[in-house]
Amino acid sequence: MTKIPKKTNQILKNKIFPSTLKLKLDERLSNGSFRELTIKNADLVDFSSNDYLGFASNENIEKLATSKINDYKDLKFGATGSRLLSGNFPLIEDFENYLADFYQVESATTLNSGYDANLGLISAIGQRQDLILYDALCHASIRDGIGLSKAKSFKFPHKDFENLKAKLAKFQSEFKTIYVITEQVFSMDGDQTDVKEITEICNDFGAYLILDEAHAVGTISQTNVENSNYNIFARVLTFGKSFGAHGAVIFGSSELKDYLINFAKSFIYTTAPSSRNIAHNWAAHLLLKDSIDEFEQLQFNIAYFKEISSKFNLENCFIESYSAIQSCVIGGNNQVKNISKQLEMKGFDVRPILSPTVPNGEERLRFCLHSFNTKNEIYSVLENLSKLLL
Numbered sequence: 115m116t117k118i119p120k121k122t123n124q125i126l127k128n129k130i131f132p133s134t135l136k137l138k139l140d141e142r143l144s145n146g147s148f149r150e151l152t153i154k155n156a157d158l159v160d161f162s163s164n165d166y167l168g169f170a171s172n173e174n175i176e177k178l179a180t181s182k183i184n185d186y187k188d189l190k191f192g193a194t195g196s197r198l199l200s201g202n203f204p205l206i207e208d209f210e211n212y213l214a215d216f217y218q219v220e221s222a223t224t225l226n227s228g229y230d231a232n233l234g235l236i237s238a239i240g241q242r243q244d245l246i247l248y249d250a251l252c253h254a255s256i257r258d259g260i261g262l263s264k265a266k267s268f269k270f271p272h273k274d275f276e277n278l279k280a281k282l283a284k285f286q287s288e289f290k291t292i293y294v295i296t297e298q299v300f301s302m303d304g305d306q307t308d309v310k311e312i313t314e315i316c317n318d319f320g321a322y323l324i325l326d327e328a329h330a331v332g333t334i335s336q337t338n339v340e341n342s343n344y345n346i347f348a349r350v351l352t353f354g355k356s357f358g359a360h361g362a363v364i365f366g367s368s369e370l371k372d373y374l375i376n377f378a379k380s381f382i383y384t385t386a387p388s389s390r391n392i393a394h395n396w397a398a399h400l401l402l403k404d405s406i407d408e409f410e411q412l413q414f415n416i417a418y419f420k421e422i423s424s425k426f427n428l429e430n431c432f433i434e435s436y437s438a439i440q441s442c443v444i445g446g447n448n449q450v451k452n453i454s455k456q457l458e459m460k461g462f463d464v465r466p467i468l469s470p471t472v473p474n475g476e477e478r479l480r481f482c483l484h485s486f487n488t489k490n491e492i493y494s495v496l497e498n499l500s501k502l503l504l
Contacts, residue, residue: 169358201386240265304439332356
């Protein structure tokens with residue numbers, strides 16, 4: 115048995131956290147980017163959550179979910195294992211078939227989260243002879259998936275399709291397969307990609323498009339079924355936004371589903387979603403079809419928000435967006451945290467987005483709009499913001 119030297123043993127007893135990691139935490143503290151977990155204050159007006167249509171507190175979803183579970187016999191509370199072992203059950207198979215029909219696609223593969231979906235999909239498909247081109251503002255889950263893949267990768271400037279075409283022309287003959295990845299609605303800026311145009315570009319160059327629709331369904335489109343008309347290799351949709359739940363699905367061909375089941379590690383090596391989770395997501399989809407009032411109210415609130423921001427001469431600080439995400443760029447971690455705190459004292463939950471999540475100097479307040487926000491709430495929060503920015 116190897117004996118630990120007394121001096122080393124004493125160091126371990128006195129220091130259970132490595133100094134190299136402490137330095138990284140200290141750096142976050144010094145530049146104002148240190149993050150802490152906080153309990154959401156239910157008394158504040160919600161301008162921070164992804165619950166765009168108010169589904170997270172919709173009692174009808176719980177009733178529909180219970181009814182859906184009652185349709186199946188011998189369901190366990192937990193999944194009991196991965197889907198390739200003991201965690202595959204009729205409810206989840208039927209839900210995937212429902213999703214494929216609902217979104218008018220060939221196959222649907224559910225995963226535990228949007229992060230898992232992007233990580234598993236992108237890391238699995240990128241081979242050594244492949245190239246991945248991605249929008250510079252793509253989400254961290256996309257970037258991490260790229261980092262785990264074997265493919266070479268380059269980013270193109272945000273929504274710069276001319277630059278994308280130039281890169282496709284340059285690399286077309288050098289790589290066996292080229293993938294292009296973008297988001298339909300970008301999570302930090304709230305602006306949108308022209309899906310039709312980027313699909314046509316990919317088709318012209320023989321590239322395969324991956325589209326993240328996380329913030330699109332229920333916000334800019336009630337169901338996003340129109341994307342089924344385009345020749346898209348893979349679409350990723352999360353249930354943690356407009357559906358007020360948790361989980362994700364990857365849409366594509368039946369061959370893509372077979373590939374994911376065999377090679378996507380975030381699918382293979384994790385416990386399957388619980389039956390309750392699947393039933394909740396199914397119920398949310400059933401409700402979405404009949405939620406035209408909530409969707410139209412959200413569109414009204416987006417337009418009203420932009421109208422009032424203009425009234426208070428705030429349009430120059432807001433990134434142009436027609437989605438539920440409206441970002442006011444302020445700059446400086448401490449500055450944006452301070453304004454967020456002052457809005458909280460006025461009764462509004464508006465979260466600061468700090469660097470390094472966004473580039474240094476582009477720190478911002480991100481307003482997430484919902485169907486349940488009132489005109490008075492929107493007017494009041496923007497009025498308070500205008501005073502704080504004077």
